[in-house]
Amino acid sequence: MFKDLDPLLHSQLRLAIMSLLIGVDSAEFVFIKEKTGATAGNLSVQLDKLSNAGYISVIKSFKGKKPVTTCSITRVGIKAFEEYVDSLKGYIG
């Protein structure tokens, strides 16, 4: 009935990040920041957590002279997201 909800995904900001990333090939830090309305600090921390869990991959590069952080969801992340959504349905019908 009430399956455990992956605590890494049961967080407003991290869920928003994953929700964004599941629909695109990749997205940049600034883009995610704008879409989610998160502060840079909070976003940085949450991206790290998702990255450490293997749910997203994070690549740092340069666009001209500016640093760019590019994120994409991994296969593991997609599976975790799908399982989370499935578990959630046990709660919200």
Added chain:
Amino acid sequence: MFKDLDPLLHSQLRLAIMSLLIGVDSAEFVFIKEKTGATAGNLSVQLDKLSNAGYISVIKSFKGKKPVTTCSITRVGIKAFEEYVDSLKGYIG
């Protein structure tokens, strides 16, 4: 796109409690404890929070000689739950 998720409902145990209560007239402490698998302490705290928010009503009485805590969802609680579910859909499609 990403509406704020009511932090009172965005909690595994409180969401499970609300999910249970939305389907019934009322439910007793022990019943909720069994269905959710929560410890009594945790359940007590979370019921208090939902009660203080006006999402549920809690009535204490006796069944024979044993104390009984009976909970039911309020109109306010139903609305909050529905809004939460609606907001959540912006995240999980």
Added chain:
DNA sequence: TAAAATAGTTTATATTATAAACTATTTTAT
């Protein structure tokens, strides 16, 4: 009548989310 069970509450702890403060660099304005 001592031990265990029932029905909870209170309190302490560990985790978490979050923003404030910070670093490093680049662009713009004077």
Added chain:
DNA sequence: ATAAAATAGTTTATAATATAAACTATTTTA
């Protein structure tokens, strides 16, 4: 040329949260 502001983040401090352990009070059972 250089001071001020903007960009792109990271690190750290704090406040909120979830959770279980410890506790109270009563009743049932051995």
